[in-house]
Amino acid sequence: MQHTRSPFRPIPDICKEVQEETRKHMNQLTKPTGSLGCLEELVIRLAGITGEKIPDVSRKAVVVMCGDHGVAREGVSAYPQEVTGLMIHNFVRGGAAVNVLARQANAEVHVVDVGSLLAEVPEGVINRKVRLGTDNFAERPAMSEEEATEAIRAGIEIVGQLRQKGVQLLAVGEMGIGNTTAGTAIAAALTGQPAAALTGTGTGIRQEGLQRKIRVIEQALEKHRLSAERPLDVLSKVGGLEIAGMVGCFIGAAQERIPAVMDGLISTAAALIAVKLDPKVLPYLFASHLSVEPGHRVLLDALGLEPLLHARMRLGEASGAALSFPIFDAAVAIAREMATFADLGLPDPE
Numbered sequence: 001m002q003h004t005r006s007p008f009r010p011i012p013d014i015c016k017e018v019q020e021e022t023r024k025h026m027n028q029l030t031k032p033t034g035s036l037g038c039l040e041e042l043v044i045r046l047a048g049i050t051g052e053k054i055p056d057v058s059r060k061a062v063v064v065m066c067g068d069h070g071v072a073r074e075g076v077s078a079y080p081q082e083v084t085g086l087m088i089h090n091f092v093r094g095g096a097a098v099n100v101l102a103r104q105a106n107a108e109v110h111v112v113d114v115g116s117l118l119a120e121v122p123e124g125v126i127n128r129k130v131r132l133g134t135d136n137f138a139e140r141p142a143m144s145e146e147e148a149t150e151a152i153r154a155g156i157e158i159v160g161q162l163r164q165k166g167v168q169l170l171a172v173g174e175m176g177i178g179n180t181t182a183g184t185a186i187a188a189a190l191t192g193q194p195a196a197a198l199t200g201t202g203t204g205i206r207q208e209g210l211q212r213k214i215r216v217i218e219q220a221l222e223k224h225r226l227s228a229e230r231p232l233d234v235l236s237k238v239g240g241l242e243i244a245g246m247v248g249c250f251i252g253a254a255q256e257r258i259p260a261v262m263d264g265l266i267s268t269a270a271a272l273i274a275v276k277l278d279p280k281v282l283p284y285l286f287a288s289h290l291s292v293e294p295g296h297r298v299l300l301d302a303l304g305l306e307p308l309l310h311a312r313m314r315l316g317e318a319s320g321a322a323l324s325f326p327i328f329d330a331a332v333a334i335a336r337e338m339a340t341f342a343d344l345g346l347p348d349p350e
């Protein structure tokens with residue numbers, strides 16, 4: 001098997017000793033061993049990442065990567081392309097679903113324009129525009145490998161800056177009309193599953209549109225001769241600038257030892273590319289929810305991760321990831337606040 005050597009900074013190993021300490025601690029708490037299920041797994045994994053027996057993930061941030069897609073011209077979305085730019089304005093005004101969910105979770109929202117069609121990037125948006133939208137991948141590669149790499153670097157740098165500001169938990173999501181087509185094409189290329197089994201209705205296209213979307217993906221896979229062994233090629237041929245930006249966020253989070261929470265189909269497609277580029281990203285990833293998009297389950301299976309929530313959501317923006325944040329707080333509070341068997345005068349179960 002060919003191993004891709006990451007051109008990016010090395011990613012540290014997780015701290016197995018601390019992880020073991022936390023596992024032991026969880027077994028000493030006044031409950032049957034393992035009975036808090038995902039909460040126990042969460043806090044144990046967070047301990048390994050942060051190197052703290054009782055991890056602190058109170059400072060939370062959401063990054064929304066934004067970009068436009070040439071493939072939207074194939075009629076694969078239920079909404080017009082202008083919605084990407086309108087939603088960028090909405091994000092900085094605080095009126096989108098992700099803003100509401102982030103406020104609930106006491107998380108800050110950072111909006112990044114990596115490649116929207118907006119001629120002027122609104123105030124409050126981080127401007128890392130690589131170019132004005134991708135090309136239509138039904139006709140030619142969405143972008144060059146250099147452009148994809150530039151967008152990846154933007155994601156890495158932004159997460160580095162967030163680390164400097166003290167961010168301890170990161171949700172990574174996106175906005176870009178047409179990007180379920182790109183995300184599904186990536187899923188098909190990386191997992192080898194047929195497009196027809198992975199493609200969903202995205203923003204809500206009807207039957208005819210769905211058939212067209214499947215055809216666009218099938219033809220692109222053939223045209224661009226994609227291979228799971230060449231993740232950067234897949235990303236540049238059928239991906240998107242905001243998807244590349246998210247790849248950078250996942251790599252950056254691992255470099256900085258920040259737990260990174262994936263959202264739905266598109267965010268998880270980016271995470272799988274990041275893992276293909278550098279397998280050491282994987283231990284830093286968390287699956288928040290299971291999207292309605294059929295490709296999402298296949299991507300999560302490829303990563304070997306189980307989602308925390310089954311909420312029938314299909315929005316993107318990091319909305320599902322933000323919704324999962326309170327579960328992280330709950331997991332840490334359990335580890336920090338529960339009494340031990342020793343507190344009750346009983347021996348440990350082990």
Ligand SMILES: Cc1cc2ncn([C@H]3O[C@H](COP(=O)(O)O)[C@@H](O)[C@H]3O)c2cc1C
Nearest residue numbers: 077079174175176177178179180202203316
């Ligand atoms: C108002 C609105 C807000 C959104 N927020 C996220 N998306 C989501 O829908 C898009 C992907 O679906 P498709 O591939 O069908 O275009 C992305 O922009 C995604 O984040 C939205 C879509 C709309 C219309």
Ligand SMILES: O=C(O)c1cccnc1
Nearest residue numbers: 264265266291314315316
């Ligand atoms: O699963 C997702 O992330 C998703 C689904 C539909 C539309 N936008 C995003």
